[in-house]
Amino acid sequence: xxxxxxxxxxxxxxxxxxxxxxxxxxxxxxxxxxxxxxxxxxxxxxxxxxxxxxxxxxxxxxxxxxxxxxxxxxxxxxxxxxxxxxxxxxxxxxxxxxxxxxxxxxxxxxxxxxxxxxxxxxxxxxxxxxxxxxxxxxxxxxxxxxxxxxxxxxxxxxxxxxxxxxxxxxxxxxxxxxxxxxxxxxxxxxxxxxxxxxxxxxxxxxxxxxxxxxxxxxxxxxxxxxxxxxxxxxxxxxxxxxxxxxxxxxxxxxxxxxxxxxxxxxxxxxxxxxxxxxxxxxxxxxxxxxxxxxxxxxxxxxxxxxxxxxxxxxxxxxxxxxxxxxxxxxxxxxxxxxxxxxxxxxxxxxxxxxxxxxxxxxxxxxxxxxxxxxxxxxxxxxxxxxxxxxxxxxxxxxxxxxxxxxxxxxx
Ligand code: 5CA
Ligand code: ZN
Numbered sequence: 001x002x003x004x005x006x007x008x009x010x011x012x013x014x015x016x017x018x019x020x021x022x023x024x025x026x027x028x029x030x031x032x033x034x035x036x037x038x039x040x041x042x043x044x045x046x047x048x049x050x051x052x053x054x055x056x057x058x059x060x061x062x063x064x065x066x067x068x069x070x071x072x073x074x075x076x077x078x079x080x081x082x083x084x085x086x087x088x089x090x091x092x093x094x095x096x097x098x099x100x101x102x103x104x105x106x107x108x109x110x111x112x113x114x115x116x117x118x119x120x121x122x123x124x125x126x127x128x129x130x131x132x133x134x135x136x137x138x139x140x141x142x143x144x145x146x147x148x149x150x151x152x153x154x155x156x157x158x159x160x161x162x163x164x165x166x167x168x169x170x171x172x173x174x175x176x177x178x179x180x181x182x183x184x185x186x187x188x189x190x191x192x193x194x195x196x197x198x199x200x201x202x203x204x205x206x207x208x209x210x211x212x213x214x215x216x217x218x219x220x221x222x223x224x225x226x227x228x229x230x231x232x233x234x235x236x237x238x239x240x241x242x243x244x245x246x247x248x249x250x251x252x253x254x255x256x257x258x259x260x261x262x263x264x265x266x267x268x269x270x271x272x273x274x275x276x277x278x279x280x281x282x283x284x285x286x287x288x289x290x291x292x293x294x295x296x297x298x299x300x301x302x303x304x305x306x307x308x309x310x311x312x313x314x315x316x317x318x319x320x321x322x323x324x325x326x327x328x329x330x331x332x333x334x335x336x337x338x339x340x341x342x343x344x345x346x347x348x349x350x351x352x353x354x355x356x357x358x359x360x361x362x363x364x365x366x367x368x369x370x371x372x373x374x375x376x377x378x379x380x381x382x383x384x385x386x387x388x389x390x391x392x393x394x395x396x397x398x399x400x401x402x403x404x405x406x407x408x409x410x411x
Contacts, residue, residue, distance in 0.1 A: 031251040050295050060283070060285070138212045146168060350396040353396070
């Protein structure tokens with residue numbers, strides 16, 4: 001289910017632990033060691049991998065590489081959201097089974113990530129593989145008074161006495177809202193826009209998120225024990241998978257900025273209510289646009305990994321790493337051309353028999369990454385090294401090892 005990888009070269013000395021920008025705006029140490037754990041929200045597999053996904057997964061792959069270089073024992077967990085509304089809608093609209101659609105795109109994503117040298121997660125779970133665990137977690141939230149049932153009669157669900165859809169009671173979590181720090185009106189607007197149902201009759205609070213959806217005609221459903229047959233809600237699924245791979249508390253929750261609210265706010269609340277767990281840093285990658293809008297499966301303005309098959313994936317990585325991960329930016333052909341030219345220059349320079357001493361460069365690249373993953377500065381430092389002559393015969397090999405280990409760019 002994951003993908004193959006090549007070993008990451010070890011570099012002389014040791015990197016610093018990255019300081020990373022939290023959603024609050026504060027820059028924090030990303031881990032305290034000796035271990036470091038990160039949950040990276042995975043794809044909803046109903047369409048092909050595009051450059052927005054690539055930018056987000058490459059950004060957190062660089063964090064992982066910097067952690068390894070700092071000597072931390074790294075654990076990364078990801079999910080595959082193979083049970084969710086957009087995927088089921090796409091399957092229905094195109095007349096294929098949801099299982100088939102999900103399996104096809106999960107496999108393609110794995111191929112794309114392998115080609116792009118993104119290191120595979122240590123724990124990688126599909127929602128469809130953890131439904132009993134999610135149902136148990138939801139039942140525990142009901143028992144703890146952190147969730148409640150909403151009748152499904154009249155909204156297409158079966159009318160069974162005592163059962164219903166289950167929602168989290170956000171009023172039971174005094175820390176709700178602390179991840180994003182957004183005001184109520186903004187939360188409400190984003191919730192409605194990003195898969196929430198503020199107007200569902202019977203909910204206690206408009207922002208209360210779905211934890212368990214009772215089976216509906218034509219939708220997949222699993223045995224939910226005390227919850228009756230149904231399927232998990234989106235946010236609780238990530239909370240349960242993160243805890244399975246990393247335990248109740250972990251260092252970094254990672255994803256694109258479109259996940260800050262409601263997804264990360266909600267899954268963080270569930271983590272707190274279920275396990276008393278906490279996350280050190282909520283890190284978000286900026287949105288990659290194309291043709292003036294956020295690149296998205298729903299708009300269809302996509303540049304796909306598959307469209308760039310004839311291009312060296314190392315050039316794609318360099319194109320993405322030329323922008324700071326937290327900024328929004330637009331994918332253009334000119335950026336890709338710049339990335340390709342940079343790769344060619346770096347390859348030519350490291351094919352020389354000697355160059356300037358590389359130890360100072362390694363220090364510069366490590367320092368740049370430690371400053372909230374400043375990859376543009378790291379690339380500039382390398383540009384300077386490749387443009388300079390020198391007589392250190394060990395330097396080209398060290399530079400090849402450092403671009404491989406820290407940037408995932410094989411020269
Ligand atoms: N399955 C959920 C997360 S649990 C999901 O959001 N899937 S996704 O396929 O829609 O997105 C996968 C990752 O790519 C998420 O971290 C998302 O924030 C990120 N992403 C999606 N579009 C873009 C974009 N245009 N630019 C940058 N990152 C993006
Ligand atoms: Zn997620």
